[in-house]
Amino acid sequence: xxxxxxxxxxxxxxxxxxxxxxxxxxxxxxxxxxxxxxxxxxxxxxxxxxxxxxxxxxxxxxxxxxxxxxxxxxxxxxxxxxxxxxxxxxxxxxxxxxxxxxxxxxxxxxxxxxxxxxxxxxxxxxxxxxxxxxxxxxxxxxxxxxxxxxxxxxxxxxxxxxxxxxxxxxxxxxxxxxxxxxxxxxxxxxxxxxxxxxxxxxxxxxx
Amino acid sequence: xxxxxxxxxxxxxxxxxxxxxxxxxxxxxxxxxxxxxxxxxxxxxxxxxxxxxxxxxxxxxxxxxxxxxxxxxxxxxxxxxxxxxxxxxxxxxxxxxxxxxxxxxxxxxxxxxxxxxxxxxxxxxxxxxxxxxxxxxxxxxxxxxxxxxxxxxxxxxxxxxxxxxxxxxxxxxxxxxxxxxxxx
Ligand code: NA
Ligand code: NA
Ligand code: NA
Numbered sequence: 001x002x003x004x005x006x007x008x009x010x011x012x013x014x015x016x017x018x019x020x021x022x023x024x025x026x027x028x029x030x031x032x033x034x035x036x037x038x039x040x041x042x043x044x045x046x047x048x049x050x051x052x053x054x055x056x057x058x059x060x061x062x063x064x065x066x067x068x069x070x071x072x073x074x075x076x077x078x079x080x081x082x083x084x085x086x087x088x089x090x091x092x093x094x095x096x097x098x099x100x101x102x103x104x105x106x107x108x109x110x111x112x113x114x115x116x117x118x119x120x121x122x123x124x125x126x127x128x129x130x131x132x133x134x135x136x137x138x139x140x141x142x143x144x145x146x147x148x149x150x151x152x153x154x155x156x157x158x159x160x161x162x163x164x165x166x167x168x169x170x171x172x173x174x175x176x177x178x179x180x181x182x183x184x185x186x187x188x189x190x191x192x193x194x195x196x197x198x199x200x201x202x203x204x205x206x207x
Numbered sequence: 208x209x210x211x212x213x214x215x216x217x218x219x220x221x222x223x224x225x226x227x228x229x230x231x232x233x234x235x236x237x238x239x240x241x242x243x244x245x246x247x248x249x250x251x252x253x254x255x256x257x258x259x260x261x262x263x264x265x266x267x268x269x270x271x272x273x274x275x276x277x278x279x280x281x282x283x284x285x286x287x288x289x290x291x292x293x294x295x296x297x298x299x300x301x302x303x304x305x306x307x308x309x310x311x312x313x314x315x316x317x318x319x320x321x322x323x324x325x326x327x328x329x330x331x332x333x334x335x336x337x338x339x340x341x342x343x344x345x346x347x348x349x350x351x352x353x354x355x356x357x358x359x360x361x362x363x364x365x366x367x368x369x370x371x372x373x374x375x376x377x378x379x380x381x382x383x384x385x386x387x388x389x390x391x
Binding site for chain 1: 222226249267371375378
């Protein structure tokens with residue numbers, strides 16, 4: 001076995017779920033056969049001071065979590081990860097981020113689906129709550145929602161954009177059976193969340 | 208017209224304004240010289256960077272309504288001249304998407320103008336404290352550069368300053384909107 005300095009780590013992703021905190025993750029390269037430690041350093045725009053990651057634990061392995069006190073927006077963070085073993089150190093390529101451009105919320109919560117009836121015809125009423133971390137009430141983050149629905153066993157989902165509403169009626173049912181419903185959300189300037197866990201609802205055979 | 212309706216319209220405008228600036232940035236990025244990224248001025252060089260603004264939720268929620276409005280108006284006012292510079296430079300920008308960029312800059316100008324008019328009306332309704340604005344002069348001149356790289360770099364730099372400021376304007380107006388509506 002030939003020992004070597006660690007391979008260069010790669011900063012893979014940074015994400016803020018609510019415009020108030022954020023996390024960055026890296027992939028370590030090979031450790032060169034020796035015990036290797038990883039450290040994340042950052043420098044904020046307008047400052048020469050270099051800080052080390054404030055919290056390596058909260059977000060799990062190979063990550064750094066920035067809590068509310070360590071997070072500012074409209075300020076670039078220049079971030080680098082350093083891998084070190086007995087034979088030396090290697091630096092990742094640095095990444096520049098502004099937290100406002102890495103916002104990807106958690107998925108909506110408490111999705112409920114009920115079968116309603118309008119003039120003898122069934123429809124689904126879907127309601128949900130924003131992810132609890134996102135402060136939509138103060139206007140700090142604004143979310144829009146999208147739903148998808150399909151009859152069990154079908155391949156294609158039918159999509160519906162709900163805007164900022166937290167309730168949506170689906171009138172396009174074609175038969176009785178079990179329907180699958182999921183909801184996701186997107187901030188005003190950011191990325192779609194994952195889909196919520198599937199809600200199942202059985203529609204009686206009206207048709 | 209109630210203040211909450213005016214704020215609703217204003218924040219729709221500011222949302223569009225920021226979304227447009229993001230589209231423009233991506234369009235410009237599609238053909239951008241690597242050297243441009245190296246020589247691009249830092250964000251602290253933006254002509255609006257001296258304006259003290261909150262930089263997280265806790266700070267933003269502590270700012271009074273009249274001060275939030277005056278921050279948004281100050282930023283918007285500060286972009287009247289440099290948006291004209293961007294608009295004139297877009298006409299002969301050495302970029303394959305020049306035509307589309309030029310049209311979008313014109314849209315930015317129109318949206319900024321109408322948002323500015325809307326915020327003037329709002330400030331009239333919100334009392335004397337909302338009337339004050341900070342003056343942030345643009346001293347970059349009318350010429351953004353002579354050679355291809357400096358033209359593209361300075362254009363990109365100005366646009367990235369606008370992009371950040373339009374996000375601030377949008378965020379302040381959306382907080383104001385929810386305060387006027389008591390809660391969102
Ligand atoms: Na960690
Ligand atoms: Na903070
Ligand atoms: Na919302």
